[in-house]
Amino acid sequence: MKQIKRVVxxxxxxxNELTGIFLVKKFERSPELIVRSNFESLTLLGNPKAYxxxxxxxxxxxxxxxxxxxxENRNLSSYEAIRAQEIYKIIGCKGxxxxxxxxxxxxxxxxxxxxxxxxxxHPFNLQLxxxxxxxxxxxxxxxxxxxxxxxxxxxxICEFGCAIEVGPIAPGVxxxxxxxxxxxxxxxxxxxxxxxxxxxxxxxxxSLTIYQTIQVVDYPRNESGEIQAMIHPRLQFRDYQExxxxxxxxxxxxxxxILYEGESIVYPAFINEAAYYEKGIAMCLTQEQREIV
Amino acid sequence: MKQIKRVVxxxxxxxNELTGIFLVKKFERSPELIVRSNFESLTLLGNPKAYxxxxxxxxxxxxxxxxxxxxENRNLSSYEAIRAQEIYKIIGCKGxxxxxxxxxxxxxxxxxxxxxxxxxxHPFNLQLxxxxxxxxxxxxxxxxxxxxxxxxxxxxICEFGCAIEVGPIAPGVxxxxxxxxxxxxxxxxxxxxxxxxxxxxxxxxxSLTIYQTIQVVDYPRNESGEIQAMIHPRLQFRDYQExxxxxxxxxxxxxxxILYEGESIVYPAFINEAAYYEKGIAMCLTQEQREIV
Numbered sequence: 001m002k003q004i005k006r007v008v009x010x011x012x013x014x015x016n017e018l019t020g021i022f023l024v025k026k027f028e029r030s031p032e033l034i035v036r037s038n039f040e041s042l043t044l045l046g047n048p049k050a051y052x053x054x055x056x057x058x059x060x061x062x063x064x065x066x067x068x069x070x071x072e073n074r075n076l077s078s079y080e081a082i083r084a085q086e087i088y089k090i091i092g093c094k095g096x097x098x099x100x101x102x103x104x105x106x107x108x109x110x111x112x113x114x115x116x117x118x119x120x121x122h123p124f125n126l127q128l129x130x131x132x133x134x135x136x137x138x139x140x141x142x143x144x145x146x147x148x149x150x151x152x153x154x155x156x157i158c159e160f161g162c163a164i165e166v167g168p169i170a171p172g173v174x175x176x177x178x179x180x181x182x183x184x185x186x187x188x189x190x191x192x193x194x195x196x197x198x199x200x201x202x203x204x205x206x207s208l209t210i211y212q213t214i215q216v217v218d219y220p221r222n223e224s225g226e227i228q229a230m231i232h233p234r235l236q237f238r239d240y241q242e243x244x245x246x247x248x249x250x251x252x253x254x255x256x257x258i259l260y261e262g263e264s265i266v267y268p269a270f271i272n273e274a275a276y277y278e279k280g281i282a283m284c285l286t287q288e289q290r291e292i293v
Numbered sequence: 294m295k296q297i298k299r300v301v302x303x304x305x306x307x308x309n310e311l312t313g314i315f316l317v318k319k320f321e322r323s324p325e326l327i328v329r330s331n332f333e334s335l336t337l338l339g340n341p342k343a344y345x346x347x348x349x350x351x352x353x354x355x356x357x358x359x360x361x362x363x364x365e366n367r368n369l370s371s372y373e374a375i376r377a378q379e380i381y382k383i384i385g386c387k388g389x390x391x392x393x394x395x396x397x398x399x400x401x402x403x404x405x406x407x408x409x410x411x412x413x414x415h416p417f418n419l420q421l422x423x424x425x426x427x428x429x430x431x432x433x434x435x436x437x438x439x440x441x442x443x444x445x446x447x448x449x450i451c452e453f454g455c456a457i458e459v460g461p462i463a464p465g466v467x468x469x470x471x472x473x474x475x476x477x478x479x480x481x482x483x484x485x486x487x488x489x490x491x492x493x494x495x496x497x498x499x500s501l502t503i504y505q506t507i508q509v510v511d512y513p514r515n516e517s518g519e520i521q522a523m524i525h526p527r528l529q530f531r532d533y534q535e536x537x538x539x540x541x542x543x544x545x546x547x548x549x550x551i552l553y554e555g556e557s558i559v560y561p562a563f564i565n566e567a568a569y570y571e572k573g574i575a576m577c578l579t580q581e582q583r584e585i586v
Binding site for chain 1: 315318319323347348402461462463464465466467468469470472473519520523524525526529544546547548565566567568570571
């Protein structure tokens with residue numbers, strides 16, 4: 001069993017997601033908070049230049065820059081591509097301070113509550129997720145679409161770990177409740193790692209529900225790419241709730257409903273995330289998957 | 294009695310407040326919606342360059358550029374100062390298409406519901422506000438601090454009119470419910486103007502509650518200006534609700550409450566507005582004022 005020697009807590013991978021940024025600042029002021037007996041905890045501000053200008057990113061989304069083809073390309077010049085390489089040189093597996101586990105802190109305008117996005121389906125990550133859902137039943141576990149490709153996410157540079165995605169919260173604001181809930185999740189992860197290193201396995205249920213993305217849905221758009229409809233009021237803020245075939249997804253500006261035409265019940269997530277308008281994502285449709293851990 | 298010959302509906306004075314922008318686009322596609330029998334309705338996209346880049350502004354807040362000293366200064370070079378002058382040349386009192394009434398559409402991350410901010414306390418504006426609150430009891434009427442200075446707001450370039458401020462909504466997203474409610478308010482204003490021009494005065498109550506700003510409160514900050522506390526969970530989203538002396542306003546990152554130390558009950562508004570962090574505004578404290586209309 002691999003020992004976890006170093007945990008890295010990353011805030012501000014997106015420069016306008018203040019929850020993670022102010023948690024990292026707090027831990028930098030009071031490092032004793034993240035000290036545990038049998039591993040080192042480090043903090044990292046992911047995108048300081050984007051934070052300084054109050055934006056998600058300067059040139060491109062840092063959390064889409066961690067594919068090998070970007071990390072290994074010396075000809076890239078965008079601030080975020082270079083920053084991804086810098087981060088990889090510090091906490092990547094051959095870096096100066098290689099992380100054994102990464103916690104990457106995010107927030108969303110979607111009503112995703114407290115969501116864990118495991119870095120991979122490694123049994124350790126699923127057991128950690130099961131632990132977090134057992135200590136707080138409100139925690140949801142989400143996965144992006146499975147692909148065989150190189151993952152672009154920061155969390156992917158380390159086998160162990162997860163992103164924490166909390167919402168709904170606007171970019172550029174702090175919400176004290178979400179701040180405290182995120183901090184509690186971080187402490188739960190650190191406690192879990194400490195126990196794991198001592199070969200203590202907390203009692204958790206032996207199965208876990210994962211909301212597995214099966215399809216990404218864009219807004220209806222016209223030929224020039226302009227949005228033609230909004231999230232339907234009956235779907236807004238209903239992340240992780242059942243969407244049945246024939247139920248409304250969108251509402252045009254003229255008040256016409258657009259229905260979900262799939263054939264099975266799905267559980268949308270990332271509904272109306274501000275940063276995803278430009279990515280062509282109105283929501284991610286997921287299915288519940290039961291995983292044995 | 295002055296006839297109103299031209300109403301101008303402005304969206305996107307802030308480029309990331311999509312509600313107003315998409316309403317303007319809707320009215321540009323379907324101009325018949327804002328046609329009334331006895332005046333002309335125009336639309337204007339306030340800050341198209343900021344909208345194109347998905348930000349509140351390019352260089353400076355356009356809605357703080359309508360003081361006379363900016364409008365009359367030919368030496369200014371910021372995009373927004375020049376844009377304010379352009380707008381003034383179109384819809385200002387000596388412009389090519391002078392507005393008799395302006396409706397300026399805004400949104401906020403604060404829980405301000407449907408708020409009307411009259412351009413002035415001109416009896417017409419107060420009567421219009423009274424009409425809007427009588428047709429929809431959820432409508433609140435808000436005023437910034439009274440000053441003798443030149444107002445920097447777009448709505449100030451016209452004697453008649455108001456801003457509509459809706460929330461809570463994150464910048465960069467559309468919320469179908471708020472979109473429809475804002476549209477309904479615009480139609481109510483247009484209907485009111487049509488009746489007014491016909492010398493028909495709708496039945497409304499003869500008094501009106503205005504939430505009048507008496508004080509602006511910043512976040513607690515350290516010497517370098519960095520925020521030291523968040524809006525307290527017990528105050529978050531409680532815009533227009535009573536705040537009593539001794540009740541919590543802020544929560545430090547270490548979990549210490551900071552209390553409201555004023556001597557009288559106030560009604561905070563613009564609580565936790567994203568764009569006001571940089572302006573040094575955590576909330577605006579208001580008092581209820583009863584106005585006879």
